[in-house]
Amino acid sequence: VQLVESGGGSVQAGGSLILSCTASPSPQRRYYIGWFRRAPGKEQEGIASLLSNGRTKYADSVNGRFTISKDNAKNTLYLRMNNLKPEDTAMYTCALGYRDLSDPAIGQWAYNIWGQGTQVTVS
Numbered sequence: 796v797q798l799v800e801s802g803g804g805s806v807q808a809g810g811s812l813i814l815s816c817t818a819s820p821s822p823q824r825r826y827y828i829g830w831f832r833r834a835p836g837k838e839q840e841g842i843a844s845l846l847s848n849g850r851t852k853y854a855d856s857v858n859g860r861f862t863i864s865k866d867n868a869k870n871t872l873y874l875r876m877n878n879l880k881p882e883d884t885a886m887y888t889c890a891l892g893y894r895d896l897s898d899p900a901i902g903q904w905a906y907n908i909w910g911q912g913t914q915v916t917v918s
Contacts, residue, residue: 796822796908798872798889803913810879810917816872816889816910827892827899828865829906830874832885832915840885841901843874852899857883879917888912 802814814830829844842854843863851863862875872889890906 796820796891798891798908798910800887800889800910800913803887803915805916805918806879808880808917811875811877812879812915814874814876814887814889814913814915816874818870818872818891821870822891824893827896827905828863828872829890829892829899829901830861830863830872830887831890831901831903832883832887833912834882834885837885839888839903841903844899844901844905845872846896846899850899852901854901876915879915881917883915883917885915886912887915 796818798816800816825847827846831839831841833839842857844852845863860878865872889910891908892906
């Protein structure tokens with residue numbers, strides 16, 4: 796399975812963006828998804844996770860502003876980002892995992908497959 800992100804770009808503070816991540820071919824196992832980001836000069840940060848049962852987890856930095864979701868029919872994952880701030884500027888990467896998790900996880904250890912990333916710049 797490969798993951799390809801799209802939807803990044805430049806936006807003014809207070810604006811919104813929707814990132815997409817398409818999985819190809821369709822995963823044949825139950826899986827969960829996550830979004831990560833890496834700002835210039837900073838460590839990668841896990842920001843959102845969605846289990847197959849619908850449970851989610853968000854980093855405090857994005858909670859209430861970002862929403863993770865997926866469309867199983869399209870094999871596509873989404874990250875809706877509202878009220879964007881300059882500190883949200885980063886390379887955003889989607890990830891997919893197959894572990895038997897009981898709780899959503901935003902640690903890198905939980906994920907098996909990674910996309911290439913899409914840049915988001917907020918000014």
